[in-house]
Amino acid sequence: MAALKVAVGCFALGAVWVASTILVYWLYPDGGPGTHKAELTKGLLFVVFTAFLLFLYIRRTLSDIEDHHEAEMQAKLDLVNRLALAAEYKDDLQGGHNYRIGKSSEIIARHLGLPSDLCEALGHAAVLHDIGKIGIPDAILSKPGPLTAEERRIVEKHVLYGAHLLGGSDHPLLMMARSVCLYHHEKWDGSGYPYALKGEEIPLEGRIVAVCDVFDALTSERSYKEAWTADRATGFIVGFSGKHFDPRVVGAFLAGLEEIQALRFIEPDPQWLRQPLSLPSELGADDLVWVPETAAVLAWPEAEVAKN
Numbered sequence: 429m430a431a432l433k434v435a436v437g438c439f440a441l442g443a444v445w446v447a448s449t450i451l452v453y454w455l456y457p458d459g460g461p462g463t464h465k466a467e468l469t470k471g472l473l474f475v476v477f478t479a480f481l482l483f484l485y486i487r488r489t490l491s492d493i494e495d496h497h498e499a500e501m502q503a504k505l506d507l508v509n510r511l512a513l514a515a516e517y518k519d520d521l522q523g524g525h526n527y528r529i530g531k532s533s534e535i536i537a538r539h540l541g542l543p544s545d546l547c548e549a550l551g552h553a554a555v556l557h558d559i560g561k562i563g564i565p566d567a568i569l570s571k572p573g574p575l576t577a578e579e580r581r582i583v584e585k586h587v588l589y590g591a592h593l594l595g596g597s598d599h600p601l602l603m604m605a606r607s608v609c610l611y612h613h614e615k616w617d618g619s620g621y622p623y624a625l626k627g628e629e630i631p632l633e634g635r636i637v638a639v640c641d642v643f644d645a646l647t648s649e650r651s652y653k654e655a656w657t658a659d660r661a662t663g664f665i666v667g668f669s670g671k672h673f674d675p676r677v678v679g680a681f682l683a684g685l686e687e688i689q690a691l692r693f694i695e696p697d698p699q700w701l702r703q704p705l706s707l708p709s710e711l712g713a714d715d716l717v718w719v720p721e722t723a724a725v726l727a728w729p730e731a732e733v734a735k736n
Contacts, residue, residue, distance in 0.1 A: 525644055530555040532640040532688045533633075539680035540636075553605035554637050557612050560590025584621050587613055604633055612637040615672040627674075635674040639665060639681050640688075642672075647692070658689050 534551030538544075561569060564586050568579050575583065590609030594602050611625070611634025618626035620638075646661035656664075662685065669678040681688070 525648065526555040526558070528644050528688075528691045529557055529637065529640050531691050532644065532684075533636050535684040535687050536636050536640065536677060536680045539683040540632075540676070549601055549604055550608075550633055550636065553601055553608050553633065554640070556590070556594065556605040557608045557637050557641060558586060558590070559593055559605075560586035560588065560609055563589035584613070587611075587622055607631050608633050608637050610634070612641055614638070616674050617671050620672070630674075632677075635677050636680075639673050639677050643681070643688070 530551045530553075533554035534547050537547040537550050542550075564583055568575065568582055571579070587610050591606050594606035594609060597603065597606075610622070611631050614620035614623065614625045614630040614634055615638070616627060616630070616635070618624050620630075643661050643665055646656045646664060647658055649655040662682075665673060665678060665681060669675045
């Protein structure tokens with residue numbers, strides 16, 4: 429700040445110098461044009477020099493602000509990705525599921541022709557699509573067989589838990605992540621949950637993540653099923669286009685299918701997550717204990733969520 433004051437002061441002094449020289453020349457035109465010209469030249473050089481110093485200072489300041497903003501944004505993204513990892517610890521998932529959902533959502537958004545900044549934001553937001561599963565009991569999430577009707581109802585609550593966790597923020601990334609959490613299980617024909625929305629009533633980010641989530645889930649091994657082949661899973665997506673999935677999103681999915689399939693063989697970018705996706709060696713499955721009080725903390729009446 430002191431350097432800025434000095435630079436501005438010098439610039440102002442040079443400007444006064446030039447103005448004074450011009451004024452003297454007007455008032456005393458016979459005082460020697462050579463003298464006036466010399467003084468004017470020195471004043472102009474002084475102004476140019478201080479202006480250059482001021483420019484360098486401003487450019488350095490803006491660079492520092494940009495670096496600070498990038499560091500702050502990276503810290504926020506790191507936090508988002510660790511929240512996504514918490515959901516993977518809770519669910520019956522192979523490592524990298526949330527990472528692939530984020531990247532594949534970004535790919536589909538790009539093939540839909542969305543602006544690049546929106547595609548990138550969706551890629552970050554989509555990794556939190558199942559964050560609400562931290563409020564679902566482990567015994568249900570890891571159950572080896574089919575779920576009962578009551579267990580299915582409990583699992584479906586994860587979209588409300590996720591929306592509640594991410595609600596109340598005016599940050600664009602968290603607002604989009606909340607929307608993804610809440611709407612990625614809605615279906616094009618209105619048979620989804622939690623609100624049975626139909627067609628374009630479903631926010632676009634929810635329709636995009638719905639396709640990505642189903643494809644990755646089908647091609648992943650779970651305790652209750654083997655992994656499907658990519659061709660079989662793709663056939664399922666296409667078969668339910670116009671029923672469960674937005675046909676336009678399915679078209680973008682097919683356009684980016686090669687990129688999406690390649691994600692299965694790519695290790696998550698270190699910038700996405702700076703630690704292994706597997707459980708730490710000192711922890712075992714028995715160490716991840718369900719805390720019943722969590723459900724009470726996360727509970728959110730459906731009518732309240734519907735208002736938002």
